[in-house]
Amino acid sequence: MGKKGSDIYSVEIHGIEDLEKTDKGDEEEKYKDLKGNKKKSKKTDDLKKELDLDDHKLSKNELEEKYTTSITKGLTSARAAEILARDGPNALTPPKSTPEIIKFLKQMVGGFSLLLWVGAVLCWIAFGIQAAQGVPSAFDNLYLGVVLALVVILTGIFAYYQEAKSTNIMASFSKMIPQQALIIRDGEKKEVSAEQLVVGDVVEIKGGDRIPADIRLIFAQGCKVDNSSLTGESEAQSRSCDFTHENPLETKNIAFYSTTCLEGTATGIVINTGDRTIIGRIASLASGVGNEKTPIAIEIEHFVHIVAGVAVSIGVLFFIIAVSMKYKVLDSIIFLIGIIVANVPEGLLATVTVSLSLTAKRMAKKNCLVKNLEAVETLGSTSIICSDKTGTLTQNRMTVAHLWFDNQIYSADTSEEQTTQPFDQSSQSWAALSKIVTLCNRAEFKPGQENIPIMKRVVVGDASETALLKFAEVILGDVMGIRKRNRKLAEIPFNSTNKFQLSIHETEDPNDKRFLLVMKGAPERILERCSTIMINGEEQPLDGERAEAFQTAYMELGGLGERVLGFCHLYLPEDEFPDTYPFDTDSMNFPTSNLCFVGLLSLIDPPRSTVPDAVSKCRSAGIKVIMVTGDHPITAKAIAKSVGIISANSETVEDIAKRLNIPVEQVNKEDARAAVINGMELKDMTQEQLDEILINHSEIVFARTSPQQKLIIVEGCQRQDAVVAVTGDGVNDSPALKKADIGIAMGIAGSDAAKNAADMILLDDNFASIVTGVEEGRLIFDNLKKTIAYTLTKNIAELCPFLIYIIASIPLPIGTITILFIDLGTDIIPSVALAYEKAESDIMNRRPRHKKRDRLVNQQLAVYSYLQIGILQSIGAFLAYFTVYAEQGWWPYTLLGLRVNWEDDYNNDIEDSYGQEWTRYQREYLQWSGYTAFFVSITIQQVADLIIRKTRRNSIFQQGLLRNKVIWLGIFSQIAIALILCYGLGSVTALNFTPLRVQYWFVAMPYAILIWVYDEIRKLFIRQYPGSWWDKNMYY
């Protein structure tokens, strides 16, 4: 991850070299890409084949021998230390990270830094030459060089610090829980840190533990593991010490590193540690998947190129002009420095970083933890989201969705915070059904949770029973009390042969001495055992018609992808089963047929209530949501339909075939908007077929997919030039997460490997959070545009003085140091403030930006900022400059061509327009007043610039002048800094500021107002005449 971070950050700052690299290496890279992909997929296959583990086939003795250990005594400490020294600690090696110093140096030479270094070196050269000639002002150049170097170093340190900070987020993740393992060494049980485990150690595991290494089980009792971090399937798998399968991945006697033991206990011998574990191998595979440059990094690079290009070409052009105008080469070099400094927005990259991190913070509040800053924007340009189903789209818990009794289907509330159930509960049938639901259930609330909302209480029991328990608790309340009053006498738990669960209870009615037998299970099995059916509380014979109704309901609920359970009961006759009747579950001395069928309940892992809205938001935002799940196609489709991934009126090819009653092959594929693709089909597809599906269908569900196939799907999407976001939680997802433009790991369910590979972590595992993330990402893209437009504008006002100085030989209007004070002083807070700007229109109603067409800095932005507002600003500042000089005795035209005399250190009696004679220092001081006036004017006009940049299309009044308070903070800071520089530091000679007469602050004010008015007119025309010439050329 560290590496990833650095790459991405370096992009931001490294613009120039990177482009060259990509330019040259493009073809090569493509080639490598193809080859790389092949190699990788081969590697994935290899992974399975290469797994030449035979430990699962060995007997305990052979194992002891192989690992020179003892099952009872474990390793000796000495031997363990030896192996530890040989194999290294039992931890995944973090991906190779660039040495810190390299990272730091990269920041020092990337982006604009190189240009500024050139400037600094030129300064020192100029200083050297001038010092040798004995020019008194030579030291100015030395200082300027030092200042430039400082600027580079400080911005470099800042970028480095930002990078280090985001790297630390991740580091904190892996270090959060120091894992412990219980092992036997020297014949004693010991608790050691999992990192200390070595091959041959004997480890004891119990429910709730994370498996600390790859382990061959030698003893297991009721042990179940959750291999979801490895396989993506979260169904519990039992573990025993028997060798059940040739494939070590399938056999039951091996438990894998990083999976969790759900229940039971086990003891085993460590057979692989650290990177040699299965997970370790996958993790290294993931780190082999290269990083993509984030879209924003590409954009910033593009922007750096534009600015650097402008700077270098103007610099060189004017160098040539200066030399051909018979300026000394040394002077020309000094001009070149000025031009470079004026052109480079020194503070901008830092501003961008700050803006991104502000957004990252805002997103973190909305449960999107962004690991690398640039991913903030990537999310905004996302055009396809490949989402998991379980936990992301759904609540990840079974819930009762439908009921069927009295020949009628009722829907239950499946929302997260249900407190009541709205369906009709007056029927006697419901009373009976609820009793079965309550009693025929082994799940229990953990004690002491009375004050916690029912839905959030922790339950001991499996998913379905938990759902039923909570359902009953919501409706009836105090389920445990009911159970107490209806004492359980006998019970047959659910097993896969019977497919039912049964229990016998006393009734709570003291007058009713009958026992109640309740049963639930697979509906068809339950129905087989029934002869009657309860309708409106009355037992009715179960005839063909009623059975038909049952079938219809069963099919319907099953078609919704729900797990259906049947419920029946029987009151045991008092005479046959007296009080003291000994129920025996083994011999089943009670009736299990001719029962009375009461109803069906269907369960589903319901979609999160926020998801349908989020999906529709995605849709209107032009983002395609693809569901990728390991679940059954029917369930997947049902959930997809209920959350809107497949919209209500869309059909799949199969749906059309069914509706028209024709074979699937004959259906025109283009008629089907939706597609549900089975993992098995996907396996046999060629790349082209997959592409075709991705292009032709707007609503796609991939079901029964393996995590490896996820990678294929992601690559397919990326071939369509889409920016792909992928959610995932398992270790096996990590290659796909890495491959994706933005990998999103689940904060709750996600494995560390997934979190490592991801760019973003969804703290609440909720799909809806992604959508808020998208919104923030789009907003920051828009706002960065504004920030850059704001920053670039004043560069022209800084550049023009130099150009005019060279061409017209006027006294220099603004000094290089002063420029730095604008770029790194007054302008910083306002440009960050633009990051707080609200969206102009509903950004979630437009399509995601096209990676190649919608640039961050486009021609319109550059041209409008440089050639229109920038020029306006320049002339405003020049007005102030000329005013200061004129009021001191130098009329504008007398300044033309004055430069050589003006800068002559030994000429102390130059005449001004009134015949007054000026010493060199008097002129210099006046020149500084000119700098200050120019500086103040730029600042004042930047206030106007800041205000106009709040919107790109809407009027400022539509946007609200006061809504973004931070902008006003920015304006305030801007003016405050200018005041401090002017009046506070006016006496510090080196800074070239002088206390300015108050009225000069207002000279550029008309131009500031003009900028505002002009921009309002521009926006008005853009709104009035969309698509017109004006719109095309003026909207950035």
Added chain:
Amino acid sequence: MARGKAKEGDGNWKKFIWNSEKKEFLGRTGGSWFKILLFYLIFYGCLAGIFIGTIQVMLFTISEFEPKYQDRVAPPGLTLIPQVLKTEISFSISDPQSYGQYVEGLNKFLKNYDSDQQASDMIFDTCADKPDDYIMRGAFNNAQGQKKVCRFKREWLENCSGIADSSYGYRDGKPCVVVKLNRVLGFKPKPPLNESLPAEVMGKYNQYVMPVHCSAKKEEDADKVGPVEYYGMAGYAGFPLQYYPYYGKLLQPKYLQPLLAVQFTNLTYDTEVRVECKLYGENIGYSDKDRFQGRFEVKFDIKSS
């Protein structure tokens, strides 16, 4: 493994410069270029108009005759003729070439002080031949036309006038420099109060003279400087007040500021001698940053051979 990015290859660049299919030059057709250039022509035309307009408005608020502010130019500088590079007068007595530039500088400057230049009674006023009080010539405007100017006779500079000795003493190793106070419009220099002055200056005190005194910059150099001769109006080592205030280029185009010639008659040769000339006055200031405000420094390096 970056995904294949559609990059603009060389072909695309060429196509960008001239796309023959769409007849586009740099991404725009001729018509489009015409429109955009027309827009910028109008836009910049307007800006130029606005700029010139605002400059005119600004100039409108400024008087032709009197600058609005003088806080940067006053207190005035004290400068010397000839103008020297690195404030160093360095020459060899035997080599006229080596001091040619200084003589040239003095000649050029003093030309305006020739009596034939001051002939016109329309322009010149005959003021008193001895130091006198300020001469006020009315308001700073041209209501009464141009203002008259006091004559200043080159002869007053005696040995340093260049009339008798065209080398201004340089060929004898006794260099002259001419000291002047920088012109500042309306500035009325105030002679110093008695107490504050060094003894040498006190000797020739006159209430209408701004005294100037030249001495070694460093105490230990005092004997290297030798005697210093001052030639000014009526033998006073300073600037007489009747030449002030100055009414500006427009009202007094021929204004002659009072001069003071200083001759170093016995400088030590073949070594660097640093001399500082200082003007004394109540409203004369000195600054560490501005080496020419109210004083100046000059370094003599005279080679005897």
